Amino acid sequence: MNDIDQKILNYLQANGRLSIKKLSEALFITAPAVSQRIKKLEENGYIKSYNANLDLTKIGLNIKAFIQLEVGPDRKPEFYKYIKAIPNVLECDCITGPYSMLLKTVFESTQDLDDLVTELHRFGSTNTQIVFSTPVQDRGYYIE
Amino acid sequence: MNDIDQKILNYLQANGRLSIKKLSEALFITAPAVSQRIKKLEENGYIKSYNANLDLTKIGLNIKAFIQLEVGPDRKPEFYKYIKAIPNVLECDCITGPYSMLLKTVFESTQDLDDLVTELHRFGSTNTQIVFSTPVQDRGYYIE
DNA sequence: TATGAAACCGTCCACGT
DNA sequence: ACGTGGACGGTTTCATA
Secondary structure, rough: HHHHHHHHHHHHHOOOOHHHHHHHHHHOOOOHHHHHHHHHHHHHHEEEEEEEOOHHHOOOOOOOEEEEEEEOHHHHHHHHHHHHHHHHHHHHEOOOOOOOEEEEEEEOHHHHHHHHHHHHHOOOEEEEEEEEEHHHHHHHOOOO | OHHHHHHHHHHHOOOOOOOOHHHHHHHHHHHHHHHHHHHHHHHHHEEEEEEEEHHHHHHHEEEEEEEEOOHHHHHHHHHHHHHHOOOEEEEEHHHHOOOEEEEEEEEEOOHHHHHHHHHHOOOOEEEEEEEEEEOOOOOOOOOO
């Protein structure tokens, strides 16, 4: 990981479909050199994936909410398997504090949100916060 | 937005660098047709961006934490400007409940986390939860 | 949306540093 | 170990219908 690799990572975080050619021009090295570096960054696990980022409200998912959930340590394996299968859950983190799980979720309606929360109660108590707005969208980390 | 567009969005969410050729083969239409569809999806705002997803622990950002913060309504503009300039904040949501903001953050050490929390206190009281593990990584929404 | 042609881009290889 | 330049093969785009 040197200076050029960091720049590649910054560029690709900002635009995951940037062509090798464009990168080679921005970095003043040739295309094969860029190609090799990216390959290594992928192989060494620096780059986990490339993703298109959608505007979910455009496909009717207008409700975004964070749900905190109490899950006993013994029920974690069961819970993980369950939660991975629910498409509305975009992220799930195991955290410190009285609620052990934090879920980031999206729904078409508050009714759908309510349905999931009701389901989740079989694992433990919940605490739900609905999102009004997102001043900082999930973004990359600029490396310097 | 028809069936083919949905499939394109699903494919690109899973692999943002998928070539037009590969997509055209998967969808049984020609490459120019795919190209035009993607262009429209971008223009109409369905696709907001393409991003490389990094393993942040690989670059020393081992601490991930959610910080809840009380911000008075009158100080929101000031807060938004401030928070956008901090690279450690990957996401910021304005939410319901006693704490009006939820921040997703990453740091090299708990010391750095402590420093930011101390800074944030000029806006209001905070509540911090450190992440132990992330069973569901920030993922796309599979459209059906 | 399909077709073919042209332009473009990415990869491979041999070589040099 | 890393970068370069040329050549090849594959991909995207354009014009046309």
